[in-house]
Amino acid sequence: MEKETIIVIAVAALVLLVVLFATGIVKINLSGKAVAIDSSGNLDTTGWTDNEKMNYEMHGTVPARLQGKVSAPASSGSGMVGGC
Secondary structure, three states: OOHHHHHHHHHHHHHHHHHHHHHOOOOOOOOOOOOOEOOOOOEOOOOOOHHHHHHHHHHOOOOHHHHOOOOOOOOOOOOOOOOO
């Protein structure tokens, strides 16, 4: 193959990867923590609140407490600063 053909194929593959990541079809867990996967290959949402499940289904976001970024909220409040 010519050099130009190889470059075109490489650029097309790169654009395809960017599109897949941008649309959320392909996701990477960059938190470094393992996320539980059930037997059917889906994320194990056992123990999640309804709100966490909705956020995952609608936005693809995994709860921060599972990512190791934020500890579980204290029982004395909602964890919001200045919130109601």
